[in-house]
Amino acid sequence: MIKVNENYLKIQPSYLFSEIARRVSSFQKENPDVEICRLGIGDVTLPLPRACIDVFHKAVDEMADESTFRGYGPEQGYGFLREKIAREDFQSRGADISPDEIFVSDGAKCDVGNIQEIFASDIKVAIPDPVYPVYLDTNVMAGRAGSFHKGRYDGIVYLDCTGENGYLPDLPKEHAGLIYLCFPNNPTGATITREGLTRWVEYARENKALILYDAAYEAFIGDKDLPRSIYEIDDAREVAIEFRSYSKTAGFTGVRCAYTVVPKECRAYTERNEKQLLHGLWNRRQSTKTNGVSYPVQRAAEAVYCQEGKAQVRELIAYYMRNADLIRKEMTGLGFDCTGGENSPYIWVDVREDSWAMFDTLLRKGGVVCTPGAGFGRCGEGHIRISAFNSFQNVQKALKRIRDLFTPGAKTQARRE
Secondary structure, three states, X not given: OOOOOHHHHHOOOOOHHHHHHHHHHHHHHHOOOOOOEEOOOXXXXXXXXXXXXXXXXXXXXXXXXXXXXXXXOOOOOOHHXXXXXXXXXXXXXXXXXXXXXXXXXXXXXXXXXXXXXXXOOOOOEEEEEOOOHHHHHHHHHOOOOOOEEOOXXXXXXXXXXXXXXXXXXXXXXXXXXXXXXXXXXXXXXXXXXXXXXXXXXXXXXXXXXXEEEEOOOXXXXXXXXXXXXXXXXXXXXXXXXXXXXXXXXXXXXXXXXXXXXXXXXXXXXXXXXXXXXXXXXXXXXXXXXOOOOOHHHHHHHHHHHOHHHHHHHHHHHHHHHXXXXXXXXXXXXXXXXXXXXXXXXXXXXEOOOOHHHHHHHHHHHHOEEXXXXXXXXXXXXXXXXXXXXXXXXXXXXXXXXXXHHHOOOOOOOHHHO
């Protein structure tokens, strides 16, 4: 008799973004004449940088020529890209990362979800709340979450992130072996100082814990005093794995390229309390389960680091951050408390009411799509996330509709404009 992994049955129904898509689709069918402004899911809208496109085309042409054709590449990524990553993303900022500690993949979401495979099933996991759903759901699938009661799993250590603590998780009050951190944060847009991140590294060292550090949005950090990598912190190499992506940095959401950094000193422990280095384990996992990212895509990612690519990426980031700045100013002007929008493309808005109700209000009365905070965890209730990933014109249009909804005496039919 074939049996299912019953941990999958513990996952709560309706993945957040699937439910958003369902509600938007239902509304669109009922109101086909309404133009919807989408400020919900964090997908980019601007095309790839010209430098990446040019190299992409060239690499595709190479695949059409017998003398330059390439078949299977290294599962860990081509050396030309790994070398650029090490030099430009880490060594240039004083972080000691070598090319062979970098593993190129088709997405940070994939790596964040897959990395937990190399850890024991009975470890204690600490996850911020609110949080990107993949962290929690993949550990539910792995059997680490326990039973679900009153909106939470009893096997997970939840790190509450609220307005009172600036949406920054406090150190765990009970021991946790695996800790998820994300800065700039998705969904709250909160950032962490060098001192704050140092405390986490010290905690991990003192408690033999490991930090999974999601830095997918590091390119949006404009404040030079904020760390863009956990490896800018002393001694982090032993206690942290970092994930990065080209999805938001260079618009690769539809192209798929990211990477994970596993330093050679990074460690976990066996049942007998023996140190086990993780670099080799992740390398074995990747070599077994993936054939890597295609050659043309990796060439396109390499172009991010050329002079033209750097300038074009800066333009992309600046464009979205202009949107973010406008969203934050407008929502603050309407009387809402906001986090993010500075050093982050997400604006976390305290709406002081049911977040799905606010989602429905914005959709049905304004034709604007946001993301309800409750979908990110219990502490997300009462909030919505607004994404800066859209055209400036659409952001302006959406904000006008929102103003019309919340400004006394204003017209509420702007959605039909």
